[in-house]
Amino acid sequence: MRTPFIAANWKMYKTVHEAVVFVKEFRKLVQDVSDVEIVVAPPFTAVHAVAEAARSSNVGVAGQDLHWEREGAFTGAVSAGMLKEAGAEYVIIGHSERRRLFGETDATVNRKLVAAIGAQLTPIVCIGETLDERERNETLPVLDRQIKQGLDGVHADQIAAMVIAYEPVWAIGTGRNATPAQAGEAHAHIRSRLRQWFGGDAAEQCHIIYGGSVKPDNIRELSSLADVDGALVGGASLDVRSFHEIVTRGRRAAV
Ligand code: PGA
Numbered sequence: 001m002r003t004p005f006i007a008a009n010w011k012m013y014k015t016v017h018e019a020v021v022f023v024k025e026f027r028k029l030v031q032d033v034s035d036v037e038i039v040v041a042p043p044f045t046a047v048h049a050v051a052e053a054a055r056s057s058n059v060g061v062a063g064q065d066l067h068w069e070r071e072g073a074f075t076g077a078v079s080a081g082m083l084k085e086a087g088a089e090y091v092i093i094g095h096s097e098r099r100r101l102f103g104e105t106d107a108t109v110n111r112k113l114v115a116a117i118g119a120q121l122t123p124i125v126c127i128g129e130t131l132d133e134r135e136r137n138e139t140l141p142v143l144d145r146q147i148k149q150g151l152d153g154v155h156a157d158q159i160a161a162m163v164i165a166y167e168p169v170w171a172i173g174t175g176r177n178a179t180p181a182q183a184g185e186a187h188a189h190i191r192s193r194l195r196q197w198f199g200g201d202a203a204e205q206c207h208i209i210y211g212g213s214v215k216p217d218n219i220r221e222l223s224s225l226a227d228v229d230g231a232l233v234g235g236a237s238l239d240v241r242s243f244h245e246i247v248t249r250g251r252r253a254a255v
Contacts, residue, residue, distance in 0.1 A: 004223060005163055005207045005230035006250050007039040007062060007124060008237030009092060019046035020053045022240050027057040029244045034058070036230070036251055039090050039124075040237070044078055051087020062090035062124060065098055068111035080119030090122045092232075094150060096169045106149035113150065117158050124163040124232065125150060126211070127190075131170035139168075140189050147193055156198040160205035165232040166190060171212025173234060180221055183210050187227035216245035223250045 014022065019042045030038055041062035042050045051061045067077035083091055093116060094109035109125065116123040127146040129139040143166075151159065166186050171177050178186070187208050195203035210222050211232030222228055231250060237243040 002205065002207055002229045003035060003037050004250055005037045005039070005209055006247050007041060007090070007092075007163075007165075007209070007230075007232050008243055009041050009064065009095070009211070009232055009234050010043065010238060011064070011097070011234060012043055013238055014042055014046060016046045016049045019043075019050050023050050023053040023059060026240050026244065027054060027059050029240070030058060030247055033247060033251070036247055038247055041090070041092055047083065047088050048086040055087075060090055061088045062092055063088045063121070064092050064095070066091050066093070066112055066116060066121075068108070068115040070115075080115045080121055084119045084121055088121060090124055090163075091116050092124045092126065092165075094146075095126045096128060096167060096172060100169070106146055109146075109150040110152050113154060113162075117154070117162075122162060124165055124209075126165045126167050126232070128165075128167040128169050128186075128212070134168065134170065139186065143186065143190060144193060147190065148197070151198075154198075156202040159194060159198045159202040163207040163209060164190060164194075165209050165211045167211035167232060169212075173213070175213050177213040177215075177218055177222070178210070180225055183222055183228060184225045187225065191227050214246065216242055216249060219246045219250045 039060040039062050041064050063083040066080050067074050070079055093112045098104040113123050127143055129142045133142050168178050190208050191203050194206055207229040209230040209232055210228050214231045214233045215236045
């Protein structure tokens with residue numbers, strides 16, 4: 001049984017104060033929502049304060065990235081253990097903005113994934129094709145490569161416990177979400193590869209969520225697809241009412 005999973009990726013938005021104000025209001029709005037796993041991913045600076053503001057609520061906290069080393073001379077980086085101690089329970093890995101703007105590769109995704117699991121953070125691993133790749137009919141081979149290399153060496157029971165976010169790069173921040181047919185095809189493909197490479201239990205338990213221009217008016221259609229277990233929401237998660245709408249409309253009978 002997969003409970004729908006809906007996460008807010010705030011990217012480089014919200015000061016500590018803004019993030020705390022959001023969470024104080026938001027936790028009241030969702031206090032009766034027991035059938036959705038809800039997560040917010042603030043910038044590093046606000047992780048601790050948001051975790052404090054969300055304490056004893058049903059809102060979890062994620063980091064947006066991490067470094068794979070435990071500590072060391074890595075200016076600007078934050079480790080899995082540091083995130084965990086600051087109150088995060090989840091971490092986003094391999095977001096397309098990290099891949100495109102910060103040189104992240106499937107190999108670094110893999111190292112970060114191993115570090116996250118080692119620190120008992122639930123990984124939210126992002127995969128997805130660019131527009132060029134889709135137009136060249138390479139969507140499914142690109143997903144295969146990202147899964148194979150990114151998840152290399154990870155055990156089936158760890159796959160079962162993690163979240164994969166399918167985020168077509170051309171749909172992120174563009175207002176152009178994947179059609180239900182496109183999202184459905186990609187999600188079904190990812191799940192079938194998980195089944196093939198990691199076994200049936202891992203494939204059935206792993207959450208595969210969709211990201212890319214998710215809004216209150218398209219979440220219902222997307223989350224009604226059999227293999228879509230929720231959403232990773234950027235722009236539309238910055239406003240408390242809008243994210244609340246997405247959470248309530250994204251509920252569905254757990255599969
Ligand atoms: P968007 O971003 O909802 O603004 O398209 C999604 C994401 O980048 O995770």
